[in-house]
Amino acid sequence: xxxxxxxxxYIELASKSGGQAKIEGDTVFITIPPDRxxxxxxTIFNKYNTSFRVCAGVDExxxxxxxxxxxxxxxxxxxxxxxxxxxxxxxxxxxxxITSVVPAADWCEMEARDLLGIEFTGRETYxxxxxxxxxxxxxxxxKETPYNYRPEPRLESEKLGYSREYGxxxxxPYHPALHxxxxxxxxxxxxxxxxxxxxxxxxxxxxxxxxxxRMSYQQVNFLAERICGICGFVHSTCYALAVxxxxxxxxxxxxxxxxxxxxxxxxxxxHLLLLGVAFHLLGYDAGxxxxxxxxxxxxxxxxxxxxxxxxYGINLVGGVRRDVxxxxxxxxxEALRELGRExxxxxxxxxxxxxxxxxxxxxxxxxxxxxxxxxxxxxxxRASGVNKDARRDLPYAAYKYVSFKVPVYxxxxxxxxxxxxxxxxxxxxxxxxxxxxxxxxxxxxxxDFEIPEGRVGVQVVEAPRGGDIHYVVTGKGAPYRxxxxxxxxxNIPALRVMLRxxxxxxxxxxxxxxxxxxxxTDRVVVVRDGRIxxxxxxxxxx
Amino acid sequence: MEQLLVYTLTPLxxxxxIIPVILDGVERKLKAALQSRIGPPVTQTIYDLLKLxxxxxxxxxPTILYVYLSLTSSIVTGLASLYYITLYALRGxxxxxxxxxxxxxxxxxxxTVTPLIVPNPYSFxxxxxxxVLGVVNEAALITSISLYTIMxxxxxxxxxxxxxxxxxxxxxxxxxxASYVASSRVPFDIAEAEPEVASGIFVEFSGSVLxxxxxxxxxxxxxxxxxxxxxxxxxxxxxxxxxxxxVLLLLPATWVTYATVAVIxxxxxxxxxxxxxxxxxxxxxxxxxxxxxxxxxx
Numbered sequence: 026x027x028x029x030x031x032x033x034x035y036i037e038l039a040s041k042s043g044g045q046a047k048i049e050g051d052t053v054f055i056t057i058p059p060d061r062x063x064x065x066x067x068t069i070f071n072k073y074n075t076s077f078r079v080c081a082g083v084d085e086x087x088x089x090x091x092x093x094x095x096x097x098x099x100x101x102x103x104x105x106x107x108x109x110x111x112x113x114x115x116x117x118x119x120x121x122x123i124t125s126v127v128p129a130a131d132w133c134e135m136e137a138r139d140l141l142g143i144e145f146t147g148r149e150t151y152x153x154x155x156x157x158x159x160x161x162x163x164x165x166x167x168k169e170t171p172y173n174y175r176p177e178p179r180l181e182s183e184k185l186g187y188s189r190e191y192g193x194x195x196x197x198p199y200h201p202a203l204h205x206x207x208x209x210x211x212x213x214x215x216x217x218x219x220x221x222x223x224x225x226x227x228x229x230x231x232x233x234x235x236x237x238x239r240m241s242y243q244q245v246n247f248l249a250e251r252i253c254g255i256c257g258f259v260h261s262t263c264y265a266l267a268v269x270x271x272x273x274x275x276x277x278x279x280x281x282x283x284x285x286x287x288x289x290x291x292x293x294x295x296h297l298l299l300l301g302v303a304f305h306l307l308g309y310d311a312g313x314x315x316x317x318x319x320x321x322x323x324x325x326x327x328x329x330x331x332x333x334x335x336x337y338g339i340n341l342v343g344g345v346r347r348d349v350x351x352x353x354x355x356x357x358x359e360a361l362r363e364l365g366r367e368x369x370x371x372x373x374x375x376x377x378x379x380x381x382x383x384x385x386x387x388x389x390x391x392x393x394x395x396x397x398x399x400x401x402x403x404x405x406x407r408a409s410g411v412n413k414d415a416r417r418d419l420p421y422a423a424y425k426y427v428s429f430k431v432p433v434y435x436x437x438x439x440x441x442x443x444x445x446x447x448x449x450x451x452x453x454x455x456x457x458x459x460x461x462x463x464x465x466x467x468x469x470x471x472x473d474f475e476i477p478e479g480r481v482g483v484q485v486v487e488a489p490r491g492g493d494i495h496y497v498v499t500g501k502g503a504p505y506r507x508x509x510x511x512x513x514x515x516n517i518p519a520l521r522v523m524l525r526x527x528x529x530x531x532x533x534x535x536x537x538x539x540x541x542x543x544x545x546t547d548r549v550v551v552v553r554d555g556r557i558x559x560x561x562x563x564x565x566x567x
Numbered sequence: 568m569e570q571l572l573v574y575t576l577t578p579l580x581x582x583x584x585i586i587p588v589i590l591d592g593v594e595r596k597l598k599a600a601l602q603s604r605i606g607p608p609v610t611q612t613i614y615d616l617l618k619l620x621x622x623x624x625x626x627x628x629p630t631i632l633y634v635y636l637s638l639t640s641s642i643v644t645g646l647a648s649l650y651y652i653t654l655y656a657l658r659g660x661x662x663x664x665x666x667x668x669x670x671x672x673x674x675x676x677x678x679t680v681t682p683l684i685v686p687n688p689y690s691f692x693x694x695x696x697x698x699v700l701g702v703v704n705e706a707a708l709i710t711s712i713s714l715y716t717i718m719x720x721x722x723x724x725x726x727x728x729x730x731x732x733x734x735x736x737x738x739x740x741x742x743x744x745a746s747y748v749a750s751s752r753v754p755f756d757i758a759e760a761e762p763e764v765a766s767g768i769f770v771e772f773s774g775s776v777l778x779x780x781x782x783x784x785x786x787x788x789x790x791x792x793x794x795x796x797x798x799x800x801x802x803x804x805x806x807x808x809x810x811x812x813x814v815l816l817l818l819p820a821t822w823v824t825y826a827t828v829a830v831i832x833x834x835x836x837x838x839x840x841x842x843x844x845x846x847x848x849x850x851x852x853x854x855x856x857x858x859x860x861x862x863x864x865x
Contacts, residue, residue, distance in 0.1 A: 192688070193688075194688055194689075194692075195688075216692070216837055216838065304833070305762060306762045307833045307834055308753050308754065308756065308762075308832075308833045308834025309753075309832070309833035309834070310598075310602065310753075310830075311598075311601060311602050311830050311831065312833075314602035314603060314604060315602065315603060318603050378831070378832060378833050379832070379833075380754050380832055380833030380834055380835050381833040383839070384833070384834075384836065528836055528837075528838055529692070530757070530836045530837060530838075531836070533762050
């Protein structure tokens, strides 16, 4: 049930700002003129203390001749989504930047600039997603750009930082501490990091364009699941829930329970994976091996419930494809008991290893005010004292039927982030047990439904790494616009704060502590003879 | 006696050249068992080194010739050091041990300097870490083993002076800690630190030069164990051929003990490990010297 008082303030804000507001389900849709955007964003983010999730540019020219820009906030205390929309010119879209009042909007604004050609005033602009050689007048997410159009690549490398003042240590794109290609440039004084530069988005896979151009609503579930190899089910659930919300579908309760069960299985798997990696980075390989041995049970559990050890493929718009029978239920409960016992016994030992404890404590600190300012997500936020969890604050699937604690620590260091995950493993086990106990009967899939055009659905699903958000504008047989923002997108900017003034040795564990999920890359910078050399793709191929 | 030495030492040097590779295989198997893994076969290190020697050489940097020279000299002086340790275990002549220590110091220095002549930031960082740790640890290792060698006389055990026994025990403890640290195992593998500095001192090496580097490290691991085992066995059994055999029998047990310690710990940091070690060493050596002074004046 929505709190009327809470929704009223948004309606009043829209009205005062010369715009209008409407409420649909748990979402407040506000439309305002561009010149009021900064003030409205300031009020919503800083006065109403909401979380900024992401912004999305939409090419609405085929519908109404305009571009639009939607800023998505969540009022976690009120359980509300707040979508602030502004229409921009169809010829030369320009929007005021809100980064002066919402620093977390930095990347999504630049992404809208790269992919849709929306210019932003009041801020420094740079290319974020597209490679430097990409033609400056070609915007992939504009409707007239074919999904399969590939400009001829010009093999150029970008010059990254040089420093006369400090030593430069390249961390990536290929580095044993990074399990996906990514580039951090660490500026060091001795073995102390004084500053960090980040370069990601080496290969933008273009899943949004593909879904909007070539796929049906149901096919996108499977594409969404392939966004991530670890929390793919979160993405497919988030997409399905967003579409179901937009189409106002009444999904069978049993399907929502199964989704929640599998989401928690995925969370346990992800946390165990990360804990193992963290121990490896700290040189405690026994911890890594034992945690991953325990993780194997979760893989088997996932196979039992979904038929796959990973990338489960059971989500559809309208429900799920696989049921849980009594035999699976009993086997799951038994496996969880064994998993919980083994994990408890081992993690107590692992966290007590002197070097592990010492190196996690007090390193990579993210103060609460920075965490709020950057709108970081998940365990990163909760370890810095930000008490938010979409499962509780914006309940979806079957989470409203279970009780669980949201672990919150105030230290903001690497140890706190590890402990949040450790606590969450136990909470997830408890959640699955409760869900299995309360599993209702009935069907698992809605089969006869229609998805009307022009509807909007926004959904946050609490992934193991934090809030994952999908924004869907429905179209004919497929999403007209599908915007995805994974939690790592929100957490990476915090690394600059966390890495500064830290020992170089702790840089990998600090980066790993946000449990990052990166994309792929095809270009490298090599330091040789003290100079940075550029290696071109053609040379690499040779 | 001289004839006996020739007969004993010639096959032993050959054995010393092979032992570290075999014991490293045992260590890997043991680690695997402690980590609930099957692990590679005991002979895996041999296969690894052979593979590295046989693969095509990729010369990644211009200082490769110096690296070869440096590593080769490290291995040669290491084997020479083992020769003198063996002599010491047989004859109990302290001069042999001092020769062994001097040669070991050269082995360590050349091994430590190697990554610093490689133009790669990770190699340099790893090399500097090794130097920082080495400054503290090698000093403690050489001091404690020198003292231990001087004290390791059978008469000590017959002494009724408890202070003497305490002093020897403290020096022995210092020597064992320093020898563990010098073996570059966790938590003191900060120069390599694979996930932190991309294997640091090894980052630019491949093929036969990497094989030499790994072999040099394994040989050092053997030397540091024998450096502490020889005086210990001399103290307990005396210096003789039997004593030498006991040293060789205790070697695998010591290797396994060091490996087990490494499994249960995590990696330290360059700003933590040397400082902590320095405090421990200074405390242990000061206490043992104080004890000896108290005894002398009493």
